[in-house]
Amino acid sequence: MGVLHVAPELEPIKRVGELASWIRETVLKEGGGSKVLLLGYEGRRNMDGVEVVGGGAPPRIPVSDVLEEAFMELFTTLAEAPYRLDPKGVEVVEGHEWRGGLAAYLLAKRLEVPFRFSIYTREEERGGWGLVSEAVKSVEAFLEREADEVVERRGGRVSKTRSASWKSQRLECEVLHISWEYPPHMVGGLGRAVTSVVHRLSGMMRTAVLTIGLPGRVEDEEKGSLSVLRVDPFALKTTGLVSWVYAFNALMIAKALSKATRPRLLHAHDWLSAPAAVALKHLLRVPLVATIHATEHGRSRGSISTLMQQQIHYWEWRLTYEAWKVFVCSESMRGEVLAAFALPRDKVIVLPNGIDLESFDAYSPAPGERDRYALPWEKIVFFAGRHVYDKGVDVLIEAARVLLSRRRDAKFVVAGDGPMRMHLEWLTRSYGLVDKVLFTGRLPDDALYRAMKLADVVVVPSRYEPFGIVVLEAMAAAKPVVASRVGGLSEIVVEGETGLLVPPEDPVALASAIERLLDNPEMAKEMGSRGRRRVEELYRWDKIVRYMRHVYGRVLEEYATSGWRTLFDSLP
């Protein structure tokens, strides 16, 4: 029988412990027709008549623990296997221990053959402790559940077999978007942009989205020509935020392969979907385009130092390197991406985010809704965004203190949530502004749009902002904007025409600009009207998505003449 063994170590080529000898024994017992895919190994050699192919050395990016290391090795193997491993004659893929099991599970799905999981020593027996141990146990349990056959190698026991159920109906789509944000998992602007794009695109072509769900909401969906494929991002325990992202990327690969998805094009959004996008690109030989919504380089002002930042930066670079074309949302982001990843200039295309005016206009504040936010004589200064350092919410609280020391007719309404929430509320209390600054928490889109329409001024005090979708929303609501002169904000806001720009981190300037608009309601109204017209002319999603589709067409034309081939091309 043609068994492909996927091994984390193998005597005498790569030895970490006793496991290397046990795996060698198993492989040699299996006899002719077997081959080995050795994880983390660059070479290729013959071991007593058995062909050993390396899965490729993972990038030299420092990692925090063995789980992150295993996932880096996994993603490397998935991207390399189509160029190293001839799948002809493989009838079963056998994964040895959990590290080999993860890669074997996914390769079996691609090869559409059964997956056998071989266990030598369980984590439970090793007596491990802490998050790493909990995570390994959960990976083992997951693989046991998913395997067609589980073999306890040291006891020689087969603990489970099932009839192979690996073939599924093919999901047809022209483009597969891969995004960690999509309803119900909506975090920031990325999710809104992806949702609007795929809804528009699905009116033009068969579209699918590969994404994550939330507990109790992980079902797939079919909506006309749009398919939504969701994974449970908590199906595996992890050791921290980066390994969590790696884990759900592995699950996204499994989902796409189990649905036998064969898109003509992949479109990935940010580093959070990069490992899945890169693996699927090579496993399926499908061209990839990417949208970079923000970079770690930009967020950290060029200082990539922690292990997490290094891994994020690596995956951002890898995504842009692998992509045929890279979309960014502003000229400022184009400069940032070119500098951070040393990309050729013609690879990066500026395509702004848009707004769905029809949906936006459908929401109107209910009678009395304003009373929830402010007293009748108070003017509403509105902020919406995540409570993170980059958004400058702390600068806004400082500006509130400055402004409220001069006048008491302003009410600051702060919508959103995030890691800085507790600090911001403490700051507000310590300044004695509790009755003048209202933290609403996270508002759903309908409530957010209605609240924005009640505002007198919308403020965007960001320190870093690739685009600033909230400015478009404010302009759509015909509200004047006060924004920091950073990133995409200075491209969207026309100074003195649709709003006022102030230096970032300058609460005095911010307070003065807000006051100028509060004192001049006619000017504020006129700026709001001009903002609305600008949005209608330049930022409609249907125009933007039409151009995106045109770029897809160009990429597919180039791909057709590229001569790109892999050893997996004979697979369905």
Next chain:
Amino acid sequence: MLDPFELLKTLHALAAVDEGRAVEVEKVASIVGAPSGEIEEALSVLRRMEYVCISGKKVYLTEIGIMKISSLFC
């Protein structure tokens, strides 16, 4: 004093995201390596913020808590 946010991240790593996957407070304390008094103090802050749900001796993240962790990445 234990940073409540660290506790939130630990619950996230343990995939304690609904009642069925809730973890015992004692287990969280042993993983975090903090005295149970500090854990309980941090948990009461997180519960006030509606980031966690405590059910008997077990605890899990609410959807608001999950989204708070996700917001770190944007």
